[in-house]
Amino acid sequence: MRYELYYWPTVQGRGEFVRLALEEAGADYVDVARGSAKRAGVPAMMRFLEGRHLERPPFAPPFLKAGRLIIGQTANILSFLGPRHALAPKDEGGRLWTHQLQLTLADFVVEIHDTHHPLGPTLYYEQQRAAAKRRSKEFLAHRLPKFLGYFERVLQRNSGGGPGMVGTRLTYADLSMAQIIAGLRYAFPSASRRALASCAGLCALHDEVFARPRLKRYLSSERRIAFNDDDIFRRYPELEG
Amino acid sequence: MRYELYYWPTVQGRGEFVRLALEEAGADYVDVARGSAKRAGVPAMMRFLEGRHLERPPFAPPFLKAGRLIIGQTANILSFLGPRHALAPKDEGGRLWTHQLQLTLADFVVEIHDTHHPLGPTLYYEQQRAAAKRRSKEFLAHRLPKFLGYFERVLQRNSGGGPGMVGTRLTYADLSMAQIIAGLRYAFPSASRRALASCAGLCALHDEVFARPRLKRYLSSERRIAFNDDDIFRRYPELEG
Numbered sequence: 001m002r003y004e005l006y007y008w009p010t011v012q013g014r015g016e017f018v019r020l021a022l023e024e025a026g027a028d029y030v031d032v033a034r035g036s037a038k039r040a041g042v043p044a045m046m047r048f049l050e051g052r053h054l055e056r057p058p059f060a061p062p063f064l065k066a067g068r069l070i071i072g073q074t075a076n077i078l079s080f081l082g083p084r085h086a087l088a089p090k091d092e093g094g095r096l097w098t099h100q101l102q103l104t105l106a107d108f109v110v111e112i113h114d115t116h117h118p119l120g121p122t123l124y125y126e127q128q129r130a131a132a133k134r135r136s137k138e139f140l141a142h143r144l145p146k147f148l149g150y151f152e153r154v155l156q157r158n159s160g161g162g163p164g165m166v167g168t169r170l171t172y173a174d175l176s177m178a179q180i181i182a183g184l185r186y187a188f189p190s191a192s193r194r195a196l197a198s199c200a201g202l203c204a205l206h207d208e209v210f211a212r213p214r215l216k217r218y219l220s221s222e223r224r225i226a227f228n229d230d231d232i233f234r235r236y237p238e239l240e241g
Numbered sequence: 242m243r244y245e246l247y248y249w250p251t252v253q254g255r256g257e258f259v260r261l262a263l264e265e266a267g268a269d270y271v272d273v274a275r276g277s278a279k280r281a282g283v284p285a286m287m288r289f290l291e292g293r294h295l296e297r298p299p300f301a302p303p304f305l306k307a308g309r310l311i312i313g314q315t316a317n318i319l320s321f322l323g324p325r326h327a328l329a330p331k332d333e334g335g336r337l338w339t340h341q342l343q344l345t346l347a348d349f350v351v352e353i354h355d356t357h358h359p360l361g362p363t364l365y366y367e368q369q370r371a372a373a374k375r376r377s378k379e380f381l382a383h384r385l386p387k388f389l390g391y392f393e394r395v396l397q398r399n400s401g402g403g404p405g406m407v408g409t410r411l412t413y414a415d416l417s418m419a420q421i422i423a424g425l426r427y428a429f430p431s432a433s434r435r436a437l438a439s440c441a442g443l444c445a446l447h448d449e450v451f452a453r454p455r456l457k458r459y460l461s462s463e464r465r466i467a468f469n470d471d472d473i474f475r476r477y478p479e480l481e482g
Binding site for chain 1: 295296297298299300309310312313314316317320321333334337338340341344345348351352355359360361362363364369372375376379380382383384388391394395398399400
């Protein structure tokens with residue numbers, strides 16, 4: 001079965017967490033909104049979102065078409081893909097724990113995003129610069145070390161020995177964790193270096209993930225969109241203080 | 242099996258979405274941090290969160306102890322409870338869709354919370370009043386109608402006929418939806434009346450949920466914490482504009 005992924009074509013965004021899982025799984029998928037065929041591109045995605053006849057419409061991209069299923073919400077998509085592609089344990093406790101980590105990563109991503117959009121998604125960054133500076137200062141001083149410290153602890157306590165946070169094999173949550181570390185290094189190069197100085201495990205996990213043969217190929221392909229400042233992770237030097 | 246719910250004892254917060262599901266299910270549970278016994282209260286909860294020997298520590302409350310499982314993240318807890326207590330469909334498509342709705346409700350809750358905390362959780366409201374006013378204005382003008390319009394559409398399109406958003410029976414997502422409507426009416430009485438004027442289905446769903454015999458008893462019991470201004474939903478008249 002060929003999956004269809006629907007996400008904005010010019011940013012990594014939340015879709016990237018799904019792309020990384022699909023790539024590591026070697027899954028057959030098409031990134032619909034990046035296509036140029038007649039039934040592709042952003043118009044094809046918008047037809048889905050705005051269609052009047054879809055009984056179960058997603059609120060926003062990303063969403064994944066898997067046969068007759070249309071699955072929205074990043075963490076939900078990953079919880080669907082995980083056990084199918086050996087990117088999550090199959091036992092109930094392991095599945096719930098992996099999903100719990102993913103949801104905590106999603107909370108982390110919201111706070112990272114909100115450093116440049118504290119007044120919400122309806123205003124441009126340029127309209128909320130002063131608030132963004134204050135929020136970033138709080139985030140870098142308190143929240144960034146808190147989240148990273150938590151995930152480092154989780155990694156250290158994994159009785160399965162790793163290389164990831166759950167059991168003995170990498171999971172989709174590890175791929176997302178590595179992507180967040182890469183994004184933090186892009187957005188906040190100094191602050192993330194300081195915060196990651198005490199997170200040797202997470203740094204090793206990042207390297208392990210992006211050294212996987214399939215992900216290495218993906219990163220050097222045109223399918224990987226570069227970090228950019230319309231995205232979740234933005235390098236605005238004035239926010240690093 | 243007696244569940245143990247761990248959550249802050251003086252607010253509804255995110256724990257309330259779990260409490261409502263447990264109450265509607267008639268489940269046997271103890272709200273640990275509200276207890277006064279030796280092994281209860283907030284200290285018992287903090288021992289869990291800060292314990293050095295817990296292999297899979299939650300990042301934050303709420304979390305649920307179910308036998309040997311410790312499950313964190315509100316939506317994750319509900320996805321565990323749902324199929325066990327007839328509060329979610331058992332088929333894969335129905336389960337994923339209910340969870341997707343819950344995750345979209347969780348996004349909605351973040352935006353509601355951030356109306357009074359746009360600069361993040363590390364500052365008091367009083368330290369971010371001006372930013373809160375701007376964020377609330379945007380939220381009430383654009384985001385509130387967008388979210389409510391979405392869920393009203395979902396409800397209308399449910400081919401199962403309801404009374405909720407999925408199939409023919411209420412799900413945990415419906416309980417959460419009703420709780421959010423109640424909270425919005427508390428926090429933003431005028432703005433939510435205007436926004437809900439075009440959401441007859443959601444208003445009926447709210448009434449249906451809180452007329453359920455078990456939830457009716459719960460709401461009039463001491464177990465239900467009243468809305469209050471240390472919580473997600475806060476009535477700050479200056480934010481209603």
